[in-house]
Amino acid sequence: MSFANVRSDLPQEVGSPAVRLSFLQGLLESKALTRIRRDRRRDSGVKTKQPMAAHFEVMPNNVDGTYIVEKGGIIRQWLECPLETTKSAVTYNNKTARFTVHREGVYYIYSQVHCDDNTTAYLKLDVMVDKELTFRCVQGLPPTPTYSQQLAVHSCQASGLVRLRKKSQISVYSIAGVHLKPKTFTHFGLFKL
Numbered sequence: 461m462s463f464a465n466v467r468s469d470l471p472q473e474v475g476s477p478a479v480r481l482s483f484l485q486g487l488l489e490s491k492a493l494t495r496i497r498r499d500r501r502r503d504s505g506v507k508t509k510q511p512m513a514a515h516f517e518v519m520p521n522n523v524d525g526t527y528i529v530e531k532g533g534i535i536r537q538w539l540e541c542p543l544e545t546t547k548s549a550v551t552y553n554n555k556t557a558r559f560t561v562h563r564e565g566v567y568y569i570y571s572q573v574h575c576d577d578n579t580t581a582y583l584k585l586d587v588m589v590d591k592e593l594t595f596r597c598v599q600g601l602p603p604t605p606t607y608s609q610q611l612a613v614h615s616c617q618a619s620g621l622v623r624l625r626k627k628s629q630i631s632v633y634s635i636a637g638v639h640l641k642p643k644t645f646t647h648f649g650l651f652k653l
Contacts, residue, residue, distance in 0.1 A: 518646040
């Protein structure tokens with residue numbers, strides 16, 4: 461393909477200094493137009509998309525500062541932590557213990573439960589989307605010697621990608637009666653890709 465097919469006002473000899481100069485001139489004009497368009501977008505108020513995300517930590521519900529998982533294994537009393545986003549990805553309802561998704565899309569979901577009690581033989585974490593099991597972690601806990609006064613510390617994590625519909629309902633479960641370590645140790649979050 462010759463430059464004559466692209467622009468008739470360009471010199472015909474490929475490789476001549478005039479052709480190289482014309483090509484460079486065209487490239488600079490193209491960059492200048494791109495810069496002008498970018499400046500117009502910025503000045504017109506068109507904003508770049510802010511990510512949709514949310515991060516929640518469970519709050520203590522016991523006098524010893526732990527969170528005791530409720531009957532049925534559902535975890536509630538989540539408190540949203542502020543993120544540098546314009547809009548949260550979900551709304552949390554403490555009565556139903558469910559997170560409601562604002563926008564359809566592919567999300568990365570992550571969750572963790574952290575236990576430091578010796579009353580259970582295993583630790584479990586289930587993340588349910590629209591009442592269907594989506595992610596699960598089950599971890600057997602090693603026996604702690606009876607002479608040890610130290611508590612065993614264990615955590616279970618589950619994460620992955622999932623397509624969520626607008627108004628999808630997400631809930632988090634563990635084992636009823638287990639004492640979870642609250643705040644940063646037991647958390648749930650997601651972000652839209």
